[in-house]
Amino acid sequence: MKKPSLVLPLLLSAALLHAGPALAVTSATTEQQAAHVLNRLGYGPRPGDIDVVAGMGVRRYIDSQLDPASLALPAALQARLDGLDTVNRPAGAVLGEFVAARKEVRDEAEDAKARRRQVNERISRDTANACLVRALESPRQLEEVMVDFWFNHFNVFSGKGDDRALIASYERDAIRPYAMGNFRDLLGATAKHPAMLYYLDNVQSSAAGIKANGKPAGLNENYARELMELHTLGADAGYSQQDVTELARMLTGWTYDQRRLIQDNETFRFDARRHDKGAKTWLGRAVAPDGQREGEQALDVLAVHPATAQHISYQLAQYFVQDAPPPALVERMARSWQDSHGDIRTVLRTMFYSAEFMAPSAMRAKFKTPYRYVLSAARASATPVANLQPLLAAMNQLGMPLYGCQTPDGYKNTESAWLNPDALSRRIAFASTLASSKGPLAAPPDPGQLETTLGGTVSGRTRDIVASHPAPLRTAMLLGSPDFMQY
């Protein structure tokens, strides 16, 4: 596609004035690179963002994003987050309220049902609003993107029992603090969080023959299987069903007690009574009985296993670079993983600094997921979104409800998963709603301003077609254009 001739002179001057440290050899302009990093390290440009990033230099932007603590949250955003009750309370407190509302309903009274619905809705709304408001307004865009990446990687489903009440804590306590830290910490935090323990059933996995709460309990392989297949090694790593069973035995007793969680916010406990005390053989190594340490050592092994480095490097490169990532890049990232013992920031740096990431062929090579499509449209439209419900509704309609992926593999981020006839017409319908004065935006964006915001990511051809149509249609056309589906 052609570049818009209008912007070119501007770009050139920007490139000359602000030539930062040389990235990889590339033929992309600084403005194109700025749009690219805004789209990939974040959820797309807001008004003026492309100029700011081009001005500070793309490399400096990447470095600042890799160090989110250096970027202060705006006071308005912080105030909005502070007002969301659920995301500021301990896991046990939210769960306690959720469970109490559920218990009251047992007598089938209508007011108890209404109260339960209210509690559930508030918990879900607060959790979702915190996520969206950060994605829309946080200057720490890469942190938000990495939280999304890891949430899908370690997916839990809000519709499964207690997890509705635990999602906010899961994201806040198990994912966000480690999103760019060491992978072993992230792995351990997810393994021990009640949302994961409940979702993949490890909460009830026990040595054979043990009774728990009066009910006979036994081994449950669900978490052990996904821990190796999805969270670390990958399905092709060559382990066997026996390895799954043995790992499940090593992890027996990793659980939480709902009562203690609610009363004392005890989010994890190792229940030695439920632990399988026999000897195990896992991945070809003998495992001597050692209680909780058996599981900890398994996580140690998995976190730095070469197959894990390869598997997650591939997933990161697919998410950030292109659907079929260049094998040489994945290889270098996997080596970074090994050399740094699973330091996520180091692996990200290898990727973002690579020639492959900044190659013109990687730019706009990805098709937006519904989540990203909705967020990027709202970000590009200058007005703040007071009511986030229409955005959540759009994600539902587009097949990607927030926290609503039922399967542990999380949502896919590839074109083949999301590009289909119905999706396009629904996105166009959403674009039309955003552009309408009756939509969720107080004032729909002006099409001229929107074109400036999006810069060179809108082709000259699309600009010409948009310009030939009456003004009321133009904003919807830009947000519904093929150009805006890609990033």
Place this chain on the structure above:
Amino acid sequence: MQRRSFLNALSASAALVLPLGRSAWAATSVDARPTKNKLVVVMLRGAVDGLNVVAPVGDANYARLRPTIGLGLPGADNGAIDLDGYFGLHPALGALMPLWQQKKLAFVHASGSPDPTRSHFDAQDYMESATPGRKNTQDGWMNRMVGQLPGEPGASRALSIGAVMPRILSGPAAAMNLPNGASGVKATVLDRPDVGAAFDQLYAGDSRVARVYADGKTAHREVMSALESREMQAADNGAPLPNGFPDDAARLAQLMRNDPKIQLAFVALGGWDTHASQGGATGQLANRLAPLAQGLAVLAQRLGPLFDDTTIVVMSEFGRTARENGNGGTDHGHGNAMWVLGGGVAGGRVLGEWAGVGDAALNEGRDLPVTTDFRSVLAEIAEKHLRMGDKQLVRLFPALPQKGPGFTVLRV
């Protein structure tokens, strides 16, 4: 070239009378004549517990393996519905019994993918690509099937109901997808002439996204016109149905009746991964099975005379452990039961090589072996029902083992 054994039998002469029954299908199978016949595939994602769908209640081991979740003998409280004196149907599937009695429903037990994986994602991928063990297959087998189907190509020949285009229908051939629920068949903003014309211009050309847009437009037009007689249909067919699968099944039947171009349809249903508290005659699994049976019965009924030209296959990526686990659930297993419904089905039978659920008969001591490759059932349907020739069959199911099952599912 790989050929199935029942094809080999006729290789000498296309006119040879086969021992398997009337030879009408055999004579037409070697050339690919257009057909109006239809195939609907329902995929149960998450691995449904086939041993509680078609339960071997006549095997004493069954009750021993499943002391709390096993179904009772027919006639007992919470018992299974008798099928053939040995197998019993889950009582929540009672809506399917009329089809069983009319011999339009068969099950192929201990069937599935030869690949040993117990990963949902790999196993579903293999079932949708129909190339077990090979992950690099780009397209799904139903997409290859649309591409190979004799007759006029078109965007609405294959339809999926669900939020996203499933792997099984992904690939170069055009296919459409409609979201679940009534919203899939409503007018859109693109039906406004000025808006439609504006976006037509933006999406002109031959890029992939432009082709998908054009397919969507064609399919939407056809679907809207197929539903024009909607109100009359509703009056014909009685009360509105609850949301969920029965509702989608009713809509699918209506679309298929009104748009003869639709020949392949796919629906996926989730919620079958019952690791804990799956229940027996009632409970979690029963609550999922009941709307499934109701939906299939509605589909059969509302297709009306078209049901005679339709084959419906229900399949799931693998079965579950024969033994219940410590949490009143079942874990990932291997063989499962395929369900086949339709006017041409030689039904009223539980097919497949079956050795019981005694310890020695179990695969790896834990689950059903796969004695029938799911692809051989699909290949028979492709050949007899959709008139695929040899060349098409080889493209559809590459590397399908030569040995076919010792039975046929279809009557013709």
